[in-house]
Amino acid sequence: MEYLLSYIEKISNYYPLIVILLYFIYYIFSNSLMTILILVIGIYLGYYLNNYINEKINSYGSIF
Numbered sequence: 286m287e288y289l290l291s292y293i294e295k296i297s298n299y300y301p302l303i304v305i306l307l308y309f310i311y312y313i314f315s316n317s318l319m320t321i322l323i324l325v326i327g328i329y330l331g332y333y334l335n336n337y338i339n340e341k342i343n344s345y346g347s348i349f
Contacts, residue, residue, distance in 0.1 A: 313319055 313323065
């Protein structure tokens with residue numbers, strides 16, 4: 286843990302945005318409920334977009 290903190294301190298002198306992103310990623314994955322919620326939303330959106338794209342492809346395929 287000490288190595289990680291020293292590494293973050295070295296990065297923070299030059300790239301504060303990276304430190305903020307690393308902290309955000311750590312917060313999301315340390316909070317398991319938030320991770321499960323993000324995964325469920327991602328899976329739902331993936332299936333929805335997949336079905337929507339397949340319907341559009343099939344409708345254009347029937348035109349030709």
